[in-house]
Each structure stands twice: as structure tokens, then as C-alpha cells.
Amino acid sequence: MTASPSINTAEANALASQTAAEIEYIVISRHNQMLANRDGEVADYIPELAKVPADQFGLAVASKTGQIFSAGDAQATFTIQSVSKVYTFAMLLELVGREEVYDLVGVQPSSDPFNTITLDPRTNRPFNPMVNAGAIAVCGRLRQLLGPSAFDEVLKLFSRAAGRPLEVDEKVFESERETGHRNRAIGHLLRAAGVYDLPVDEVLDVYFRQCSIKVNAIDLAVMGATLANLGVNPRNGEDLFGLDAVRDTLSVMFTCGMYDGAGDWASRVGLPAKSGVGGGIMAVVNRQIGIGVFSPRLDEAGNSVRGKMCCIGLSEALGLHAFDAANPGSSFLKGLAKPA
Ligand code: GLU
Secondary structure: OOOOOOOOHHHHHHHHOOOHHHHHHHHHHHHHHHOOOOOOEEOOOOHHHHHOOOOOOEEEEEEOOOOEEEEEOOOOOEEOHHHHHHHHHHHHHHHHOHHHHHHHOOOOOOOOOOOOOOOEOOOOEOOOOOOHHHHHHHHHHHHHHHHHHHHHHHHHHHHHHHOOOOEEOHHHHHHHHHHOHHHHHHHHHHHHOOOOOOOHHHHHHHHHHHHOEEEOHHHHHHHHHHHHOOOEOOOOOOEOOOHHHHHHHHHHHHHHOOHHHHHHHHHHOOOOEEEOOOOEEEEEEOOOEEEEEEOOEEOOOOOEHHHHHHHHHHHHHHOOOOOOOOOHHHHHHHHHHOOO
């Protein structure tokens, strides 16, 4: 059996020796390769997002042993936007278990845009938790369970997963609140469907705030590594999610995480991932690493152009694709588990 031609075995072998310098080299070189790319457009349907400097570009990898490798603007902050949907979904799974969550929201990819004002006609529930309707339904249940402190609990959990105290970008929050009429319509649709019985604005307050949490590429990498590390943040040892919640979350990221580009992503990158309109992408190599990328110019599917290219580059160079025939990533990145 020969290795897939897409895998750069020289780099894979270099990484097999697991020196931090070599891993740093791969991360930096993938970042450099994409630096000149100016394709795509910054999201502007939330007015405050249009003001983000379009050229920012950070890449970070966090291993399950807590090592961090980064390049470029890896500490530049941006709003997490839809990447937050991953963590509120996992949070609810952890709180009430799979059956109750699956009663609330499906796990079916939808061919509609992320902000479509529809439910799955078969179930009268949102298609999946990665589209707005699903994420708002999850928010509604969190709000119902946790009361007015729901958002504080969300922020606390996100901070524990990132390994540092996170904050809300109040300007983006206000901007979303003022202009989020589609999300408000979805909120009312959910209430009419009996998904929750709460004032819609109370639910959307949590949703808009969760989308406005400020993170950087390193935060996303660590949050991804927490999922990769079976729910335990490898940096601070915080045990956040059980195995069932991690498995269910990674599964829905794999099938539904990348907007209308989910199929192309699954085939070219082969990793569970979630993107946001702020330009962030979080990808997970199960039991090995988390990847965080930030670059605000988006492609037609709504995914960061440079972010996607970086993930394709890392996946090819390191053999990270879940179904790669040779998949050297599975073995050599395990070496990262060894003490330095
Ligand atoms: N807050 C954004 C919205 O609901 C999130 C969109 C996204 O990142 O997909 O429109």
C-alpha cells in the first residue's frame, strides 16, 4: 500500500521527530503561503463586523499536551460568532443528555443558508445546532434551565475552555441586537413551534452575546484541543465535557459545521470544524490537536478563505484527514503526547 500522494512525507517525517521547532516551522510556512491571498469579502450584514481590519491573519495549533504553535496575528481578537454554537451545544448535551437535546434539535445537514427562517418540516424542529435556528433553540433551553444567569454560565464555560477570562465585544453585541431581525424572526418561529416559552428577546440576548465573545486564534486552538483531548482542557486540566458530549459535538461539526461548504470541507480537509462570520475557524483532530485560524475575508459559503486554505494545507502536509489512507497524523502527532 502506498501513501496518498497528497501527503508531504518529508514534512510528516520531520514532524515525527517532534521537536517544537519543526512543528512551528510547518505552522509558520502554511501561514506564509496564504499571506498574499486577498480573496473574499469581510461580512458586513452586521455593521460593526464591516469595520474589522481585513488583512489580519493568525494561525494556531494546540496539542493535547498543551503545547501551542502559532503564526501571524494569533493574538488578534475577533468575535467568535457561529463557532460559539459548538460550545453551547456541548454545554446543553452535558447538562441534559443526548435524548433531550435530540428532541429539541436535529443533527441533519440542511441545504438552506445558515440564517434561514425555517424548521425541518418532518419534525418542526431546527435541522441542526450549527444553523441559527438550532443554536437559538439551544440558547432557549439554556435560558430556561439556567435563568437570567444563563449567559454568565456560557461565558464561564467558554473561558474555562480557552484557558483565560473572555469578554464580550459590546459594540458588536449592540450592532447585532439592533440589526438581527432575521434572528428575531427565527426566535418567534421557535416560540410558535413550542420549542420554548420565553420572551424571544431574553433568548436572543444570550444568543447575540455568545456570538459577540472575543477570542483569538490561540483561544480557538485551545478550545479545539479541549474537544480533541476528550473534553479536558490540556492547558489547565479543566474537565468540561464527558465522552458522549464530545462525540456528539464532533459528529455534528463534521456534517454541518462549515455552512454550505460542509461537503467540500469534509472531502478536502476531513476534520470536524466550525466557522463563524467573524472569520474564525476551529478544527479538531480527534485525540490530537485543535486548530484555530482567523482571517476575516470570507468565501461565498461564508468560510474564511485563508482559514480554509491553511486547514487544507495542514491536513495535506500532516495527513490529518480522517479518512486518509496513510494518515501519518494519527501516529506521529501522537508523539506530541510524550513529555517534551
Ligand atoms: N451572530 C451571527 C448571526 O446570527 C452569527 C453568524 C455566523 O457566524 O454564522 O447572524
